[in-house]
Amino acid sequence: MKELIKKAASLLESNTVQVVIGYGKGSVDRTRAIFITNAAECEQLIFDSRCIQNLAVYLTKAEIKKLGKPAIMAPLPVLRSILQLAAENQIKEDDLIVLGVSPESELVELESLAAIETYLSTKQISIEEKYQTTIEAIKAMPVSERFAWWVKELEPCFKCYACRAACPLCYCTRCTVENNQPQWISVASNPLGNLEWHVMRAMHLAGRCTDCEACYNACPMGIPIHLLTKSMLQDVSDNFGTYGPSLHMDNTLSSFNPDDKESFIR
């Protein structure tokens, strides 16, 4: 961590970057994102298991871009998001400096996007066994029961869109839920609107989601929406053999293979 702080401070001092996006102390025992513009303040940077917010979400925000070129603290989930954002042409190589953070809280030097991809290639996304079990259990329910289960799970949703705000890949400046002439998806908390919102959110992340769980962590009601994206991640892998972000592969839904296989089209 010391090394990372030193590196961040030197980047600011040399004016290579104008802002460092990192984790700092939050209220009580929480951590939060901090934006450091003064080298002396780099001492505030911390990293531990509480740092679960995905900082990559700030890279596409106009307010942060205004601050100048950023250096960003990037543990694994953030690195994956950065790679996906780059694959979607949302960020360029020279737009940022990545301060990789290993699971042991050590600085990982990653000079380029290609270096990130190489680093991540040994750390493939894998859906934890507990989630696999849960997803299998849900899929094993009879269809009516499964539907009722989800309607109940989604019931507490009051469309605060924290899941959207926390997701680095939900960067559209105008979202489908803001289409209101006519209102495409009800903004009120009701079963139909809640269902439609979560179907739409999951579909728009199909083949793009990097499984950082920021959406689930941000949800004030603890709705297991990450199960939807995890299930889709599995579907992408099963059907198209791709898994996780990559600079030289097209996104699942913006590309195709003439030989794609399915079993349900007559």
Added chain:
Amino acid sequence: MSEFEPKIVAFVCNWCTYAGADLTGTSRIKYAQNVKIIRFPCTGRIDFMLLLKSFGEGADGIIVSGCHPNDCHYTSGNFHARRRWIMFRGLLDMLGIDVRRIQYSWVSAAEGAKWADIVNTTVTAIRELGPYTDYAKVAGYLEKEANV
């Protein structure tokens, strides 16, 4: 009590299935009347939300149909659509939305008989499944609230 008549919405592409359905008619082939056909420029244009919206508006079943692979008027719209359907179907299944109620098919402009068969078998299948009450309950929530 009259027999349950399924309400079926068909999302079809202009270049193949719509012309195919036209051929069914000009060939004087009779088929079930339960289907409301909505014409799209291409299967690639069929937003997944439109399918959900039709269930929300009371459809019991849905048909989505377009050009066979390699036949797309826009060269690749149906390939993109196929990937989208594969992902969408998986998500709906995960959510417990009855994927048996959505029939996907490739019907070319020359396959009038196939279109009649697709509609007839879908209507039979949906008739067996019955009205889509699970979704109707969820969709009817607002109406019920307003009536209280």
